Amino acid sequence: MSGVPPSLQSINSLPVDFRFTGSPTSHSFEKSGDVNAGNSDTNSSCIPENGDLGSDDVEGMEDSESNMDQGNDESPYNGKTIAVEEGPSGVDEDLGFVARPLPSPVPSRAEYRWGDTTSYAVKKKLQSWFQLPNGSWELGKILSTSGSETVISLAEGKVLKVNAESLLPANPDILDGVDDLMQLSYLNEPSVLYNLQYRYNQDMIYTKAGPVLVAINPFKEVPLYGNDYIEAYKRKSVEGPHVYAITDTAIREMIRDEVNQSIIISGESGAGKTETAKIAMQYLAALGGGSGIEYEILKTNPILEAFGNAKTSRNDNSSRFGKLIEIHFSETGKYRVRRFKHFYLKSLEWSNVQKVKGHIIYFISCVLELHLLSERNWI
């Protein structure tokens, strides 16, 4: 398996067993002022030739759009307007039941927020994202606006009349590929997906989201690892988002604040949790000077995997065990950071409870714990 999603599909609209297909550079989604890019696979067949898809919303898309809404009920991006229903509430004497109170027509704070950015984008005629009925996002340029109706030009010269509230503002080109999603002016679903894809196309598989590191599985070798990179992150001569940087921060904060640290690696099966844990351990092992028990533990991985892994429909090398890896550091490490001969790794395996016990634990199947211990407590 390799490659990127064929288009900027909505997270909520991804089928359960969505697979990556195609090559890493195929189907790349360009963003330009002319909006002449995008995925030709997107659902153009449902768009009438005159491009006029109705005024309130996109006509001719009702069926598929309502399907889309069903899949996106929780999304703040589904462009739904707030239904203001009128009618009595209280006891209905004819029917003899207590009518439920009607939803408040007052938008929530979140709705105000999204509404504000959308109207700002429309007013300024910024590039905006429009969600097609198949869930893909397409970039459009706002041509004109009157009332709630907006005319946008999409890829391949398609011109649509849409409800302004169904649009989400896109970020200016200067923010393309920022290494922290927090830097985006507009933090909405298509902007996040676009930014991740933009970086992924250049083999930048790591992106920060504040203190969280987002990693995209490249399904190929990427030139981001090895001694040169480890040295660079140790010296802090590079600052790009990386597992090495997260691991470095964890260890430094453990030593500085004398507080144990945990690195929680979560993601669906095949996302790359096990590989990511190994990359973090490589960094710790290198801090230990490149010899000692830490390397021995790393070398046991293939043996553990031989017994504890299996081929599944999602991953040729799927871990059948959850992993908790505790790494104990001596207090003296505080002063002699390089002397990690004092630490040892203890790798605990427990049967794969996360696969049977459900959702939440399922996503937390690899935890690295860094413990600062007094040497006299060592076993």
Ligand SMILES: Nc1ncnc2c1ncn2[C@@H]1O[C@H](COP(=O)(O)OP(=O)(O)OP(=O)(O)O)[C@@H](O)[C@H]1O
């Ligand atoms: N950083 C990476 N660089 C290159 N390939 C990777 C990387 N991360 C993951 N992969 C590829 O993806 C495959 C699946 O990754 P991995 O086994 O770590 O997934 P997982 O999240 O642990 O899955 P599961 O929950 O099923 O055990 C790996 O065998 C490897 O081929």
